[in-house]
Amino acid sequence: MLNSIKRATSFVQYILREKIKEGNVVIDATMGNGNDTLFLAKLVGLKGMVFAFDIQSVALESTKNKVSSNKLDSYNIKLINDSHENIDKYIMGTVxxxxxxxxxxxxxxxxxxxxxSSTIKSILSILSILKPGGIISIIIYYGHDGGKEEKDEVLNFLQKLSQEDVTVMQCNYTNHDNNPPIIIFIEKNK
Ligand code: SAM
Incomplete structure (x- = not known):
């Protein structure tokens, strides 16, 4: 790929391609228009499972259409119209x-x-079911109203996670204007 780091989404996908294998169970915690759901489904294949969450039904509609137009209807993709803070109600095993x-x-x-508050609750929930070596990616967009508050609280929470348990890495764009996204990876050590 010509530009692997110019767009935050491309860079995150570049790293996750190394980590996620066929047959894996994975979560799209913020489904939106389904771009990450689609990316994950293609990586885990027919034997894997994708759980995707969003509080807006319009996101589920958009993702459902994307799954169909990409001919992935036979894949194990569960679209859940609920907050990611309730992940433990839907996922019983490890991810x-x-x-x-x-x-x-x-x-x-x-x-x-x-x-x-819900983002942090969800991260904690996922960490409790994440396999050793498993990874969570977070792209923080914060240019909108309320975005800076979420960014500060989430970064503050991540800084306090034990380095015995997890490795947290933060990637910043140092020469991009207009509140460039912050990329976070959390890898479970054991
Ligand atoms: N990954 C998406 C895509 O590929 O289009 C973009 C996600 S968008 C930046 C953030 C999404 O998070 C929105 O669709 C919003 O409705 C959803 N969201 C907000 N609060 C949420 C929550 N508590 N649980 C799950 N989704 C939530």
Missing amino acids: NAAMFNLGYLPKGDHSIITKA
């Missing part, structure tokens, strides 16, 4: 990876945004 894309639904209602 290999999860993706978060914080902020609002592109081309949707910009006032419906991810919030620090």
Whole structure:
């Protein structure tokens, strides 16, 4: 690929391609228009499983259409119209990876945004079922109203996670204007 790091989504996918294998169980914690759901489904294949969450039914509609138009209807993709903080109600076993894309639904209602309290609750929930070596990616968009508060709280929470248990890496764009996204990877050590 010509530009692997110019777009946050491309860079995250570049790393996750190394980690996620066929047959894995994975989570798209912020489904939105389904781009990450689709990416994950293609990686885990027919033997894998994708759980995708969003609080907006319009996101489920958009993702459902994307799954169909990409001919992935026979894949194990569960679209869940609920907050990612309730992950433990839907997933009983362990998972290999999860993706978060914080902020609002592109081309949707910009006032419906991810919030620090539910994001943090969801990360903790996923960490409790994440396999050793498993990974969580988070892209933090924060240019919108309420975005900076979520960014600060989430980064503060991540800094306090034990280095015995997890490795947290933060990637920043140092020469991009207009609140460039922050990329986080959390890898479970054991
Ligand atoms: N990954 C998406 C894509 O490929 O289009 C973009 C995600 S968008 C930046 C953030 C999404 O998170 C929005 O669709 C929003 O409705 C959703 N969201 C907000 N709060 C949520 C919550 N508590 N649980 C699950 N999804 C939530």
